Amino acid sequence: MTALLIGNNRAAEMTGGPDGTPEERRRAARGAQRLLWWARDGDVLLLPEAPDDAFADHVTGLTGTRRAGLTVVTAALPPTGALPDATVAAVRAALAGRTVDRVMPVYADTGVTGLVRRLGAERALPGWAFHDQGGSALVNSKAAFRAVAAGTGTPVAAGTVAGSPDAAGAAAAELLAAGHSAVLKLAFHSGGLGNEVLTTDPAVRPLGAHRAVVLPGPDAAREHTARHWAGLSSGGRHPVVVERYHPESVPVYAEFEVRDAGVVLSGHGEMLMDPMLDGETVPAALPPDLLDRLVGHGRRLCEAYRALGYRGTLSADAIVTPAGELLFTEANGRLTGSSHLHSVLAARLVGEPLRSRRVFLEKGAWPVPSFGAALDALDRAGLAFDPATRTGVVLVGDRVPVDGTVVPCVIAPDRPAAHAVRRSLPVFAAEPAPAS
Amino acid sequence: MTALLIGNNRAAEMTGGPDGTPEERRRAARGAQRLLWWARDGDVLLLPEAPDDAFADHVTGLTGTRRAGLTVVTAALPPTGALPDATVAAVRAALAGRTVDRVMPVYADTGVTGLVRRLGAERALPGWAFHDQGGSALVNSKAAFRAVAAGTGTPVAAGTVAGSPDAAGAAAAELLAAGHSAVLKLAFHSGGLGNEVLTTDPAVRPLGAHRAVVLPGPDAAREHTARHWAGLSSGGRHPVVVERYHPESVPVYAEFEVRDAGVVLSGHGEMLMDPMLDGETVPAALPPDLLDRLVGHGRRLCEAYRALGYRGTLSADAIVTPAGELLFTEANGRLTGSSHLHSVLAARLVGEPLRSRRVFLEKGAWPVPSFGAALDALDRAGLAFDPATRTGVVLVGDRVPVDGTVVPCVIAPDRPAAHAVRRSLPVFAAEPAPAS
Missing domain, CATH: 3.30.470.20 (ATP-grasp fold, B domain)
Structure with missing residues (x-):
């Protein structure tokens, strides 16, 4: 059993198309390291950036994976297009003749399906044919979601799918005229980054959106939509969702x-x-x-x-x-x-018998001097995950080189206990500034 | 039971977006009159152009519909966007308070669903909610078809869905390099008008495509695709299908x-x-x-x-x-x-008991001096549809004002008989040129 795990955390449909700033790409690359959670003995990981030893040891130690048996191939994984020949060759070399039994990408785009085809591993990626024709x-x-939701009787907020600035502006203006706020959604993006709230109420907080735009009224919503149409429609490539926003x-x-x-x-x-x-x-x-x-x-x-x-x-x-x-x-x-919380932390670290009696809390980033220092601090405080009780803190992500934080997940018997542990994480003193 | 039949024969997804030339619009308007075949007593038809009396009498005579009970509302039906208030008001007036029990559009776009909503007739259009969110x-x-076909195990030609000129060009070049021809398909169009064949073989005929482009080789396919990308992708709005073309x-x-x-x-x-x-x-x-x-x-x-x-x-x-x-x-x-052939000519004119023993042949246009003259000629030749034998010629469309033709459909016991009748349609002498 060999799996190929592909950390293409910036597929075009996850970023709204553009490749992003170097910092965004770096953060995505660190986020892609989360695939280590799924790795088992002998697997190959294709990642934009290799995980540091401390993080890799932490994850594989908890999942019981033999770390030496993993092979990490690092290569840039651009948001669109076929992967370069050199990347395919590097993956092939890492496989060293082994058959790929399972392919697990972050996002099954045609870059991934092309790689899989060249490896002759189509059967290892469920739905390969669908993905290979752009199905994702x-x-x-x-x-498309709004149409499918409407077609399957799934409740959604009042709204529409607008193919033109006029249609989007009219829909947004209608919502504002009715005393509501509106949310404009790019057809493709992730993490709420493609959503913005239009409102006449300065007190409205944009939850699940990257910003709230306070406008004097419906006509301003029309103007806003027209002015920002190129961005909202990804340069005219996609329709825009306009929905009532429920603060x-x-x-x-x-x-x-x-x-x-x-x-x-x-x-x-x-x-x-x-x-x-x-x-x-x-x-x-x-x-x-x-x-x-x-x-x-x-x-x-x-x-x-x-x-x-x-x-x-x-x-x-x-x-x-x-x-x-x-x-x-x-x-x-x-x-x-969230996938790692369910498929790995709940299913593997805690396990089915206890899973329903555990709460998982992944809240905020934890500023630390280094991944190792964070682990030591957890150990000293008696907060590290304990396989005996199936409670404690797991460090699910390592962003230290990017912003000096790790991503802690608390596993506890109930919500109050989880929040109490989260609040009790050690605070590290800021490093003294180097003498100038 | 009142039906609303909507002849929006040029919805954006049927035309690739653009509104077309005046002649194309006129032909589409005449084609939309085909909805008369589905009309029953008391129905309302919304059409870009009212049918002439002779055609309306022919159709309703054959379907047994009381023509005086039909109301035709004429209005421009643009390819995108909401219908004007005046059109909605005209439909409402034609309904004269009657409930719409069934809505039958050519294409259920959001122009149609908006009209239906304003009439309070959502239940009369199956799948209204899906269509109203752009589902069509x-x-x-x-x-999308290629993804769904791949995902459902439906056999399709080798090919891909390309989101960029590079990807499309590479796919087309690969097909040509392998000795095949390629077909490029706009994501949205109809009647083969959005398809073009790229080939190195001048003998290849473009069947189901508007043209064949003869190229010297794979590199020229890349250049062609790049040069025509704006048109192929409808101004960058949609991906392009590239498939092996099977002559x-x-x-x-x-x-x-x-x-x-x-x-x-x-x-x-x-x-x-x-x-x-x-x-x-x-x-x-x-x-x-x-x-x-x-x-x-x-x-x-x-x-x-x-x-x-x-x-x-x-x-x-x-x-x-x-x-x-x-x-x-x-x-x-x-x-x-083809819908009228199955739902009306086969199901209603011929009827279920005999349907499996009849062949329907709708082939080419028939040049005639007028719709009435065509009917008379059929009668004289003994070729008119005979409800007793359930065979004969039906004139399914009237394009006389556009190009001097009608659209005959021969109903016969078998293919050879149908073709024989089609060949035997009277040829009208050209009108003598007026003396100059």
Whole structure:
């Protein structure tokens, strides 16, 4: 059993197309190292940046993987287009003649499917044929999502898919005229970066959007949409979603594996706002009827995409409005920022018997002098993950070279305990400034 | 029971976006009059151009519809955007307070769904919510089709969905280098108008494409694709399909109704080439195993789109290659140029008991001095459709004011008989030129 794990964390449909700044690319590269969580003995990882030893040892130590058996190939993984011959050759060399039994990319775009084809590993990537003809775009497009949601009876916010600045402006103006706020969504982006809120109320906070634009009224919404159309439509390439924005809603999701044999729930969670998005907790703490609807509607969405041929991870995202409505907001057909919580931390580190009695809290970044220092501090404080109790802190990501932080995930018996541990993480003294 | 029939024969996704020349619009307007075939007592038709009396009498006489009970509203039906208030008001006035029980557009775009909403008739248009969020684009996109076909195991020609001129050029060049021809397809268009063949062989005929471009070799294919990228991608808005072109293939299709309760076969047919596309015959005369596969794969495609929420007519188009391969080429989620043959001529004029013993041949246009003169000539020759024998010639379209032709459909017991009748249509002497 050899798996090829591909850290293409900046596929075009995850970034809205552009390649981003060097810092954005670097952060994405570090985020892609999260694939280590899925690695098993003998696997090959294709990553934009090799993980540091301390992080790799931490992850493989927890998952029980023999680190020496892993091969990491590093190469730039651009957001679009075929991978260079040299990258294919490097992967082939790392495989050293072994058959690839499983391919797990962050995002199954045609760059990935082309690599897989050249390795002769089509069968190792479920849904390869669908992905190879650009199918992932259908599953990740926020515009297509609204049609599929409407077509499957999935509740969504009032709104429309606009193919022109006039149509988008009219829809936004109508919402503002009715006393609501509006959210404009790029068809392709991730992490809320492609969403912006238009509102007449300066107190409205943009949750799940990169900004709120305060406007005097409906006509200004029309002007704003026309002026920013090129950006909103990715240079005219995609339609734009215009929806009623429900302030102070709680974002939740249910994540699934869409397989040949059916749709399997991976888990669900809730995004945390404090006041801006800075983490998530698993499971989602929803009243049973809302949770049933989140999972039930999410599963039906998966079945629709499955009928097209999609295979892989699929997250159905939703909000719970202050009025208690559950409204779905988008679907993401890729590994998400939550996948590791369900597929690895819950399923493997905690394990099925105890999983339902554990809460996972991944909240904010933890400033540390180094990954090793963070681990030592956890050990000293008695906070490190303990395989005996299946509680404690796991460091799921290493961003030290980028911004001096690691990403901690607390595993605890309940939410209050998880938050208490999170608050108790040691604070490191700032390094004394070097004498000038 | 009141139906609203909407002749929006130039929806953006049927024309590749642009509004077309005045002559193209006029031809589309005459084509839209075909909706008369579906009209029943009391229905309202929204058409770009009112049918002439002779044509309307011919159609309603054959379908047994009381012509005086029909109301025709004429208005421009632009390819995109909401219909003007005046058009909505005119439809409302024509309805005179009656409830719309059924809405049948040529193409269910958001112009149609907006009109339907303003009439409060959402329930009368199956799949309204899906269509209202732009869903028809998913079902008519040739790019999405390739992903869905791949995802559902539907056989297609070798090829790819290209999002950039480089990717498209590389794919076309690869096909030419392998000794094949290539076809480039706009994501949205109809009637083969969005397809062009690239070939190194001057003898290759472009069947189902608007032209063949003869090139010296693979590099020229790259240059051609780059030079024409703006047109191929509709100004960068859509990806382009690049496929191996199989010369001298026979185009066939299976057409279905996608309903809440399931997928129902409407019929199947074969396009006729002589040497260019100039007609079709129903049913498709394929060996039983090929016919089974045409209908079986077509039905599975319909089920995939049905899972998304699509409702309405869906045609699965395919070719049979000279080697006997069945390869699917596109799906069209709209009334097609064949729908009337199955839903009206076969189902109503001939009727179920005899349908399987009749062949329908709609081939070429028939130059006539006037629609009435054409009917008279059919009567005199004893060729007019005879409800007793369920054979004879029906004039399915009236293009006299545009190009002096009508569109005859021969209904006969078998193919040779149908072709014999078609060849025997009277030839009218050209009008003597007026004395100068």
